[in-house]
Amino acid sequence: MVSKRFYLKGNIQAEPLVNNWYAWSMLISPATNAMITTKQHHRILESYTANPEIHASSAQKKSLKGGLFVENANELEPEFIKDFLEQDKQNRAEIVALSQAIDDLQKLIQEEAKGMSLESLYERIPEPLQGMVELNYDLNNYPSFRLIEPLFYMNPKFYDKSLQSINLCHLNSDDRPFILSSPRFEGDNTVNLQIPFDSPLYEKLFASKQHGLSLEEVEEILSHAPNRATKAELFYSFFSEKPSYVTTEANTIQDDTIRVRYFGHATILIESQHCSILSDPIISYDITNGPDRLSYKDLPDVIDYVVLTHNHQDHILFETMLQLRHKVKYWVVPPSASGTLQDPSIKLMLTQLGFKNIIELSEFETVTINSDSRIVGVPFFGEHGDLNIQSKLAYFIEVQGHKLMCTADSRNLSPKLYENVRTYLGPIDTLFIGMECKGAPLSWVYGPLYSGSLRRKMDQDRRLNGSDCDSAWHITQCLEPSAIYIYAMGAEPWLSFVSSIAYTTSSEPIIESDKLIARCEEKQLEARRLYGTEVISLGNSRKK
Template identity: 35%
Template sequence: MIDEPVFVRPDLIIEPLVDRFYAWLHTVAPVQAAMNLAYAQVPLLESYLQSPQVHINASRNPELRGGFFVNIDPSRVAEVRDLLTAIKRDRAPMLDFAAAISDGEDLVRQSATGFAMTPLYPKLPAALSGLVEMAYDTNNQPSIRYMEPLVYESPVYTEDRQCVQLSLDTGVERPFILSTPRLPGPDVLELPIPFRHPGLEELCRARLEPTTLGRLREALELDDAQAAQLPRLLTDKPDLAGDRHIGDGGRIRYFGHACLVLQTPEGAVITDPWVSSDAAATGRYTYRDLPDFIDLVLITHGHQDHIVLETLLQLRGRVGTVVVPRSSRGSLADPSLALYLSRLGLPVTEVDDFSEVPFPGGTVIAAPFLGEHADLDIRAKSTYIAKFAGKTVYIGADSSGIEPGLYRYMRRQAGAVDMAFLGMECAGAPLTWLYGALLTAPVTKKMSDSRTLSGSNAAQASAILTELGAAEAYVYAMGEEDWLVGHVMATSYNEDSYQLKQVEEFMTWCSEHGVKADHLYGQHEWKW
């Protein structure tokens, strides 16, 4: 059977891990990964080991959903203790680098008082030597710039942190990715290979093209025990939807959250790809519905629910380029998306505001993205305007209408919009929920709570529609699709939730102003 043709099962999950924690931008990009390891993940494991049952009880409390509690049965305490010991031993350069960042930032705050910074360089921690530059802005505010490409080449970045776990989607919600590491299990095939490993591309291409057990074993460098687990992840025929391509006109399909697939007969674009792997489910599009080749992958920003590595890894070998917004180059809160994804084996194109990227049958224009980042100076965020098949579509992600005048200029630049897709998670998590490990100076709870990861409310969304001149408006599901986002966003709503009330208010406004509108959930299709 080793030479018989096989395909990947449609419900295959590939979970990317770093030191057993779920991999996302801030746990892989080396500067941010060091800070998260030292000031979030290590303290989290230490807290769990002190009181495992407290963590378990909190994990099961719906009111604490999304909190930082380790959801691992106390019977596995020894494994968690071994993980913590290994991290402290093997990641000492990362932990030292994180301490150096904290000390360096404190040095700049205390000693850079408007005078020349040259005397401060010898005082910087040794771990930062050659990897940073200090500077003032025109308001005389000092900061440190981290030379990311060099940090990737330093001991702080090591691919032996990386591994992947292969499993099948059972429909059961996975543990919250920001708090619970993934331990080995009998239903998981664990591969200690980096995310850029060519064997993963061979594996994922088998959704479309046949391979063999022998080829996969060689490509993934499996030993006998690993190879024995592989057949259950494979099948003898592909599961591909017959209508995954179109023959004329244009089409948009909604895959959930902020994921859209835009198609012409010649080409395809996907936004913030995040695809359900539960092939047995109904009422949603899954991997079987994706076109065979995707010309452009549009990434709007670096949050874990918009640049989903487990989906991006499954697209390796079948995308033309991943389009990402350019970062500010070296800011502690703003890692480069291009460096991150290119290191993971993906082809990348960086864009600035109003850069244009063509694809067969259309073109995409990058546009500014306001808000949603807790007022941090983060530049690696972009909305997009897609023009194809005679329509203009605004892809707004979580951008906010806090300054409506921006969208007036966007309309002048790119023309009126036919359809607008908007995010209205307008009561998002506070600053410290996602960025706490990167904050080297304390902030009060009141300050953190005032700075949230929020998209548009009803008034702001209405202002966007007015300025863009859009005839149709569609609000993304806001973490409501539990099969997709429960383990990533850990959101929960009820009929009285402020966010849903704001969506209702916006839907009413659209109805009163002759705008066709809907609040999306599950699969939707628009074809013309």
């Protein structure tokens, strides 16, 4: 007798959480977690408990999405949030102290380090950071410090895996609270599983969409629900008796063709008979309303390489990555500026979260796939507010002689760069370029990491901008693609909880990308702005 199998449904949302906040990369790294917890999360919740009506009112205004207010305010009782906040400050006193210590260290070196030896300052480093940082100067005698990042993960006071969990629920629309400002709690329609992100149970759970789970395996996963007795019926409703998807010819390449499929935003799947490469994966769930889309069921059984361009929440999304981990062979990531607060190591982070086979690729280094396929790291300028952040990389991808480049949110700050890229890599066939040319203010991502407040003029001047028409056109002229696709615009509705973007015809990125399309068409180049889903024909390749 064949035992019953349980298959996770394709519309079950799985939100990873750290201490009841959506788990994005800056909440994984312990030092940045401390700064964001005290300078953003606590302040948002203090504001909410003082004026819940303002938060509820703001949540109704679509134009304010992405602002620092509790978007799911109508679901939360102020007294509950007040208690949660007070307990969090008490239970995570070490994190509060770490945040203060980083601020105090910044102040110490700015006031005391004037170009002379730093040795005498080591004994004055705040206690939580003793033995965890190295003091240094740059060649202009500006002082700074280097975090010994692995030590922070090794300290359970700073990196507490027991705070990691996942919320499961049925998802019927793309409308979700914004991730940076709205805490998540277990509700009537949600099951919270307190499973650390490095657990192999995630592979079992998400592979079950196709392969199923035994009753014993379902019960093992359910045992991690704090409210197991009252949540069992709801949890079992997340499963079906039939697979959510099966392998079909549509998901495999049968001949020597190369297929490129667009899954939304910066997610491009490049497939040949011999390899598959996926960029910046953010995959939609199976939702029947809204625009057409590809979802998890449209992915191949095995993904050879996932390439990650940079450490922003709309390009590294653990919600998707945890669901793909069981089928990905290699993860390709850029290296960081080792030990800087604003640039935590992606490789170290993924390793701590249980990801395997991580390739840290530097600029112009190559991952050789086979004799006619490779991945090359390409410099990525811009979109990071002029901060010293090195964990950003565009990718030159060659598959069977066809040359593509995924530039994500690169901005052409130094036109000579792409002339150098052309000299080294030659012309390309297909260019994917982001044109979110009016990005968020610097403080939107990095504000909590500053020891003081950013001046508004500085904050606005150093926005996280991608390419405008002139910038993108120069890249096009240098690289000579025959097809240009504008992507990474954050426009799809299943991205709104991450990007908070809602374009109109008068939005600057739309105007600038329309101008680029018109300019390309004048030169008889194929060009269009991608949205939703698309299968792209690569045309004729430039053979070596």
